[in-house]
Amino acid sequence: MKTAVFIDVDWTLTDFNRKIGSRVVGVLERLVEKGFLVSFASATAYPIVYGLARYLPSSGVVVAENGGVVGFENALHVLSSIDKERVIRVAMEELGCCLEDSWQNMYRHVDVAFVVKRGVDPSVAVSRARSVFVGLGYEVMYSGVALHVHPPGINKGFGVRKVLELLGESPERIIAIGDSEVDLGMFEVADFSACPSHAPEEVKKRADYVASKPYSEGFIEIAENFLLS
Numbered sequence: 001m002k003t004a005v006f007i008d009v010d011w012t013l014t015d016f017n018r019k020i021g022s023r024v025v026g027v028l029e030r031l032v033e034k035g036f037l038v039s040f041a042s043a044t045a046y047p048i049v050y051g052l053a054r055y056l057p058s059s060g061v062v063v064a065e066n067g068g069v070v071g072f073e074n075a076l077h078v079l080s081s082i083d084k085e086r087v088i089r090v091a092m093e094e095l096g097c098c099l100e101d102s103w104q105n106m107y108r109h110v111d112v113a114f115v116v117k118r119g120v121d122p123s124v125a126v127s128r129a130r131s132v133f134v135g136l137g138y139e140v141m142y143s144g145v146a147l148h149v150h151p152p153g154i155n156k157g158f159g160v161r162k163v164l165e166l167l168g169e170s171p172e173r174i175i176a177i178g179d180s181e182v183d184l185g186m187f188e189v190a191d192f193s194a195c196p197s198h199a200p201e202e203v204k205k206r207a208d209y210v211a212s213k214p215y216s217e218g219f220i221e222i223a224e225n226f227l228l229s
């Protein structure tokens, strides 16, 4: 059975400005040609990840909403649920200092996303959000670009396991590449994990390989050294 590669989107597949360059597209093309199962695994909403998988070289297998939603061959699987309106209302009432509602929430089923307001230290926003949401039974994670609230147990590793189960695939090797704490769940289910150089210390510590370059340059380095050589 082939190797499955799960690739985070923001700041792993993209550069700092969240653009996907032609060299990244070339790497994806070569991974698909080599017979890898190439899947995007993101904290973003399903339509975003699905759109990427539809139009970029990939196997069309998608993990979205931090593992709360998975999909392939146009079949969307929602793996949990959340009282979205309540989470947004509580955030706006109690964390209006720090967070803004994300436009993506209208497309979300399991994981509610917020943008940290300009000028607010993300670590302050995260600890305030945890003090509000953990008591309500939710988990709070920060991807480097957005703050996420979801039921405990939802993470990209859960999504990776679920999508492989739905596909009926038991790959020989699972490889996970990502840059933030939302990727640690999939590092745990992977046989090999790697991160770009800008990842926070806690992520670097848990990765099997830390690239010498940041963002998508790090992804290209990882793919060329371990998957395409």
Ligand SMILES: O=C(O)COP(=O)(O)O
Binding pocket: 008, 009, 010, 011, 041, 042, 043, 044, 113, 143, 144, 145, 146, 147, 180, 182
């Ligand atoms: O939080 C986001 O929207 C992006 O998250 P990702 O890095 O998992 O793609």
Ligand SMILES: [Mg+2]
Binding pocket: 008, 009, 010, 011, 012, 143, 144, 178, 179, 180
């Ligand atoms: Mg990322």
